[in-house]
Amino acid sequence: MTSAADVVCVVGAGTAGLEGLFAAREQLGARTRLRLIAPPDEFRYRPMSAGSLFRPASERGLSIAELAANARAAWTADRADVVRLDDRTVLTGEGDIVGFDFLLLAPGARSMRTLRQGFVWERGGDPGVLDRILAEIRAGEIRSVAVVVPRGARWPVPVYELALVLAWTAARTDTRVTLLSAEQAPLGALGTGATETVTRELDEAGVEVVGGVEVLEQPHQAAGSSPPIRLALRAEDPAAPSPAPTGRSGDPTAGRARASETREFDRLISLPAAFGPRIAGVPTDAAGFIQVDEALRVCGAERVWAVGSCIASALDHTLLAARQADAAVGAIAAARTGAAAPTPPDLIGILLHGQRKSWQAENPPGTIQPSTRCLWWPPGRAVGRLLAARIAAWDASVEHALPARPGGLVVHVPIALRCGEHAATRRQGAVSDEVRAARMREIENRQLLAVRRREREADALLQALSSDLEALAARERATIQELRQHGYLRDRQP
Numbered sequence: 001m002t003s004a005a006d007v008v009c010v011v012g013a014g015t016a017g018l019e020g021l022f023a024a025r026e027q028l029g030a031r032t033r034l035r036l037i038a039p040p041d042e043f044r045y046r047p048m049s050a051g052s053l054f055r056p057a058s059e060r061g062l063s064i065a066e067l068a069a070n071a072r073a074a075w076t077a078d079r080a081d082v083v084r085l086d087d088r089t090v091l092t093g094e095g096d097i098v099g100f101d102f103l104l105l106a107p108g109a110r111s112m113r114t115l116r117q118g119f120v121w122e123r124g125g126d127p128g129v130l131d132r133i134l135a136e137i138r139a140g141e142i143r144s145v146a147v148v149v150p151r152g153a154r155w156p157v158p159v160y161e162l163a164l165v166l167a168w169t170a171a172r173t174d175t176r177v178t179l180l181s182a183e184q185a186p187l188g189a190l191g192t193g194a195t196e197t198v199t200r201e202l203d204e205a206g207v208e209v210v211g212g213v214e215v216l217e218q219p220h221q222a223a224g225s226s227p228p229i230r231l232a233l234r235a236e237d238p239a240a241p242s243p244a245p246t247g248r249s250g251d252p253t254a255g256r257a258r259a260s261e262t263r264e265f266d267r268l269i270s271l272p273a274a275f276g277p278r279i280a281g282v283p284t285d286a287a288g289f290i291q292v293d294e295a296l297r298v299c300g301a302e303r304v305w306a307v308g309s310c311i312a313s314a315l316d317h318t319l320l321a322a323r324q325a326d327a328a329v330g331a332i333a334a335a336r337t338g339a340a341a342p343t344p345p346d347l348i349g350i351l352l353h354g355q356r357k358s359w360q361a362e363n364p365p366g367t368i369q370p371s372t373r374c375l376w377w378p379p380g381r382a383v384g385r386l387l388a389a390r391i392a393a394w395d396a397s398v399e400h401a402l403p404a405r406p407g408g409l410v411v412h413v414p415i416a417l418r419c420g421e422h423a424a425t426r427r428q429g430a431v432s433d434e435v436r437a438a439r440m441r442e443i444e445n446r447q448l449l450a451v452r453r454r455e456r457e458a459d460a461l462l463q464a465l466s467s468d469l470e471a472l473a474a475r476e477r478a479t480i481q482e483l484r485q486h487g488y489l490r491d492r493q494p
Helices: 015-028 064-070 129-138 157-169 192-205 318-337 356-362 387-394 423-429 433-485
Strands: 007-011 033-038 042-045 060-063 073-077 080-084 089-092 097-099 102-105 110-112 144-149 176-181 208-210 213-217 229-235 260-265 267-270 273-275 304-306 347-351 409-413
Touching: 007 015, 007 097, 015 033, 015 064, 015 102, 015 318, 015 387, 033 064, 042 064, 060 064, 064 073, 080 102, 102 318, 129 157, 129 267, 144 157, 144 260, 157 176, 157 192, 157 267, 157 356, 176 213, 192 347, 192 409, 229 267, 304 318
Parallel strands: 007 033, 007 102, 033 073, 102 304, 144 176, 144 267, 176 208
Antiparallel strands: 042 060, 080 089, 089 097, 110 273, 213 229, 229 260, 347 409
16 A cells, blocks of 8 residues: 555646546545646637537637646646656656656647648648538539548548538539548448448438548649649458448449549548657557556556557547546556556447438538537547536536437447557567667756756746846835935934
8 A cells, every 4th residue: 555645647638638637636635746747738628519419619728737726736847758667757858857656648649641632630720621611512613522531540430420511511512522441341440330320321421432441642633723632542451341332323333442543532631640659668559559458557567557549549539538537547546555446448429320400400501610520429528527527617618417318329339458468578678778878868868958947947037036136126226315305314424
């Protein structure tokens, strides 16, 4: 059993990190010292409209400093670069060293666009992209739109929602919508029921689906104005069975991918591929995602857990990440007392169907930044058992409880987590003495830079204090002189 005054450190200030921070304060007691390591960004969230499923709402933000203060946690405004398990420390990007007794890693994932042309659909991108494309469809200015799920996208649902929204808008036009996916079957990772439901939705909307393909860009035929976007579709596995044909074209080959073919589109929207945070000192897979066991504990580590989009998992959703954070903090509490750790959560949600009229009613033509939420429930923004309650206390537009449960297919998917056979070896043993020495030099250099940075900050503070003292002395002399001039003060007689 460990002390109630342990230092519990949380890395990351996304949904998982902040939910874990508040859960740690609630479950581990007031005496536990909490520290948050996260860059000085805002936490962005999108409030839900009361009683509405699909009405759009603008993003809002809360400062990380305010959130950390609310959890009574110290805050290091930086990223975590290295975890040193032996001495239980985290090295930050600017060279600070933060000690911990227990560590929760939730730094999120990195994204990278896989196609240079078109638009990338991700947070922080251009929010008006969809509105402009919908306007072009209504005006008859474009004839084809492609939406792409690339290899490496861990939550493909947004592309399927985009395809439906585009197709519903294009229903009375000549514009065709094509969904190109690396998945062999639509939403195959969510089970056969999800595949059947979304295939039926896409078919009814008139979306052509081409699955099991890697999408590659082709050079333009002509330089200059705005030629069509040419995409090469290469079958991921030419021997794999093709999905059932879909699409309103009636083409019997729809849904099938030949070994290689080229298509042209007027507009292109794609998801980015996801990569892990690549924090040194913890075991990761080839893409940089942190490897954890079935209890969310980092492989080969006794007091380190990882949750959310940073872990090596086939599926990623913010509501799942928040529930994982609650479970990981429960595991930390259990480790302190020797009790049994809680079971990590599965992915649970509802796959909606038949929502076309409802979506169109809440997103009429001309809606600025229309919502794309029309397929998966609940959405993944201001979620988390504790985080949502904190946000709702500050922002009256946030509903602590989600609107009434909509109808649809209940999806329950177990999340497979396990350590690789040689996870501990990959973390330390496979590193040569030369590489280890180079890493130590890098750590020492960062520490030296951190010391010099603090020295510069101290010098700047001393200069500011000296300047303030000089200004105060000058005001004091001026006041004394003025009092003398008016006869209120007299010089002392010898």
